[in-house]
Amino acid sequence: MKMEEVDQAVNGVENINIDEDDHEKNYRPPDIDADVRDMERRKRVEAMMASRIFKEELERIVEHHSRDGGTIFSSQNLSDIFGSGSRMKTGAIIPINDIKGPESLFYIKGEKMLRCKLAALYRLVDLHGWTQSIYNHITVRINQDQEHFLINPFGLLYHEVTASSLVKVDMQGNIVDPGSSNFSVNVAGFMLHSAIHQARPDVKCVIHMHLPSVVAVSAMKCGLLPLSQEACIIGPVSYHPFEGILVDAGERVRIAENMGPKNKVMLLRNHGFVACGETIEEAWVLAYHTVLACEAQMKMLPIGIDNLITISEEAIQRTAEAVRAGVASKGESADIQATSISQSVDESDHSLRDESGAQKSGKREKKWRVGEMEFEAYMRMLDNAGYRTGYMYRQPVVKNEVPRQKLDIEVPPSVSSFGYQIEGEEAYRDLIKKLLEGKKSSERAKWINSPNVYQKVEVLETGTQDPKKITKVETIMFPN
Template identity: 50%
Template sequence: MELLPWQSKGGLGNFVSASSVVPVNDLKGPKPSSYAEGETQLRCKLAALYRLVELCGWSHGIYNHISARVDGKDEHFLLNPFGMMYSEMTASSLVKVDLEGKVVGQSSSPFSVNLAGWTLHSAIHGARQDIKCIIHLHPPAAVAVSSMKSGMLPLCQEALTLGDISYHDYQGIVINSEEKKQLVKNLGPTNKVMMLRNHGFVACGETIEEAFHYTFNTLAACEQQIKAVQAGLDNVHIPKADGAVTQNHLLAMQGVGGSDSQGTKWKRGELEFEALMRALDNMGYRTGYDFKLLPVAKKNGTSSSV
């Protein structure tokens, strides 16, 4: 069988090719009065995530969407304005909407939100109170794996850390209420990753850090699967679900992000996300991220105040 070359799209190495920088934290003053408690930081964090996805090469022009739930009694979440590139996203440009699709907060952008984006995110946010952040993307490797009858195969460590994966059959652009019900049913009460057949995937998290962690590992697993299956499935070794594999699965389901040599426990995605925010700030993006794990970053002026 002739092996076809696979051209990888994305990866953290694309950071070095960033040629222009627009500050993420464009909010003025220590506490903008128009935002609820904690929303300023959430906006900065989500806008920084959009930039991170762009720099990794995973964006799709003005399409795809990432949302974050706003804490409070109201069911509100932030979504990207439909018409802006991920590289343009700032804290003030994000649009706050409710589960009915109504814009409930001001935005510096003249755009509203994408209908399909609101439909997908409102369905999941409305049904899963444990989910704070939802990332929907469809880079080529993810679309390829979502189109395979086998779905995601447990071929590598990244795939094994995803836990149980859900699947949703393609029904066109997600804009109707019936499909919202099916999305929720297929995702289930605990899964965090759902492959959208012939379309891409959704990665969810109880935090923005966790959602990015699942996104990174989903895409890494997809790229590795595309490369491996070119040799034929008969030549691919599938790890047995015992020993270390079972332990990895348990860690994934328990929300453990790992521990260091001193036994300190970190939440999933916490360490790597803060490292990436430091990288963004060092590049001049002024994320406004409130660093917690490395206080020296604040002392050195790496973190912007909000």
Template identity: 60%
Template sequence: MSEVQQEQAAPAPAPANGLNGTATQEEEVRLMTEEELEREKMRPPDIDQDMKEMERRKRVEAIMNSTIFREELEKIVESQLTEGYSGYQAIQNISEMMGIPCSRVNTFRSMSSVIPINDIRGMESLSFAKGEKLLRCKLASVYRLIDMHGWTQSIYNHVTARISQDTEHFLLNPFGMLYHEVTASSLVKVDMQGNIVESGSTNFGVSVAGFMLHSAIHAARPDIKCIIHLHHPAVVAVSALKQGLMSLSQESLLIGDVSYHEYQGIFVNQEERDKLARNLGPINKVMLLRNHGVVCCGETIEEAWYNTFHTVLACETQMRMAPLGLDNLITVTDEARHAAFEVARRGAGGVDSKQEGGPTGQGPKERKWKVGELEFEALMRSMDNCGLRTGYIYRKPLVKQDTSRFQSDVALPPTASNYTHLFDEDDITRSPLKRILDGRKVQDKSRWLNSPNVYQKVEVLETGTPDPKKITKVEIITSENLIK
């Protein structure tokens, strides 16, 4: 092989310190970056937005999968819960601390506008008796519940409540307001003749058809305090069936016997009042208005809501079964229907261990819940947690009352190792700043109690005035002076 061929066959010398190789790699990376930028410029806006969203989700997923982040978040939520906040309030407080705009989270609908229910404040509250004020808050809360469940029909339909047995006055909504706008002060008070006794906080009137319907039932049934009228689609569909509401579900059994009233047009005819009252009967509290809707009554507002809720569920269940053929469905026997109704009339569904004396029936019995009270109170809690300020007075607040336990010296020897829980002053999970603040609070409370000084009031003359007056001054006698 010649020298020229050997020189050509010899490999090229390696670059010193690899600088040329590094420069080549950097050049390739730069070219790739420029190509990616060019491709991004050529992307349509919607694809570019999707790519950015994918990158954001990757970052969020990486943070959420972090064990450290999860442990810190659990500690913060736990500390919020120990301070008395609910789960929702704890999350909201954390979001506010992190600067995240927190929207109200709720399973109900129509929560975009939060208007307080109990808007009776200051001098305005003096114009209402305590019972009427609470009744207004409850009735306005029912309007909100109907709206949250999506059972409204714009400004139509109505819910009324009798104020007392002595006065033939009842409350209903102003005609023209949506259900989520109804408040305690906006309810209108009318008498049995349709005269407005108190117009509330608005300039609206009342629905004539609503007044005629409700006044007929209130006049014929003094035992009924609250009436709810709805046009729910499933209820209207069942009211148009020849069979009416069938005993197909447990919800249909809890409302008892159902009455029916034939449709005779919009309810503005005075002659229809007597027929409506006769069709409802002396005992029944649910009446389907053929091709129209339903009227659900109750001796209390809670019972009226209880009957309404289960009527809607029963009608929805029946309409889901209807495509299978009504002849193919199995109905509940009359004996089982009456037995289920009697149990549910005990209140709390008839299955509350506190009310029934415990699982064995031998425990201490508390005051019984009336029909629908326990369920209604739970709904009021959920609304108050959303900031709606229902004004409801809770019979059973969510505050656990621990009974005092006697600690025996034998069962619990005076050793630190026998404690199975941490006391507040021994909580090692608290931050140093919180410990300092808590300790300062305790010191401020007990500082004056433990002070060895003596304080007494003495009368002295003013100084610097031509006509001095006697003033009372607190003189401190220290423990050192007492010793002397």
């Protein structure tokens, strides 16, 4: 919008010029003059916001952004996070970790942490705008022995799910622990999850969602093509045909067969997708990359499939293996969002060795599994926004160690402070050892090369009634 149009619109709405005599302006106090100028700016902004041309231009920009693939959640939900949303203004954010101290005693070992993680995952899906009212589910296996699972209550929106409201069910969908809400469980919705959990003991978390971009890709005969890096990260994709709403128990067998023994992402034809993981973090990062891969493919379709360049099988396999093994270096982690490089530690000297066998001096680095570093970053975002996730962080943001002083002017003139100028404690200890050895050798040489003569003499004690003989060393000094 041009500035001339804005000025014309502003002048048409309200005349903001203040007619005053030059005499009054000259003799007006400075504070009053500043207030008047502020009032003029405020009136101008209000007139601009109320102008019809400005509203039409703003609507045109929003419509153009939405047509290019932008989503409404980008402005709406992120504004809720950082304080400009209605829920943040009213202070109505429901805390994720609503389990009090004594209440945690009723859960088995590790269940409270799983409840907080799963409830936080529901919030992440909601903030990304991937929800579909009260439908779809995310489940997590609590333990392998009893085969109990956590699932959201059927009837709550994703932003209403908390750690205590999650329902514990068995493999058949029977409620073991109803949680803190009055809602039950959608048994038909749990059938998809139970089929995967029963067939894949290695899977701990299952995410099922219906995103328009993923549904569109699942309806294509070609399926998800290797057109982006995200499509390579998720690895091989399975497919299951649409058979209607999942109410037939016999379909559970076909779902398990189509899922396969190793694949962790399955596109449900004309329906949505399923992302699985050995951890909650892995399931989340696979679901995230699946959505990105489908959105990228949908944006490429207008060009034509024949005009697109697909990634080679070698590159696909190499990318998937790198993500699974966590061998991406720190510089590459921003590109493929993988874990940091895996390093073996020699316990004898605590030195790090890379894949080539070269030793690296330093501290033991934390080993991150797939998705853990990304998930922890999102937990910091939620906690900073006031959601109270209850997440136990592995890597604090602020360093606890005080950095060593390196400038000479900052180091006090003492013997102990000299060590801070030497890199590494080993070098410092070696230097101190050499200094002590040099001092001893110099004292010995001084004793041997001395021109004086030492002799032992016996003298009587003084100050006692019964003096005894004691031996003393006398020095006979020779002139130089």
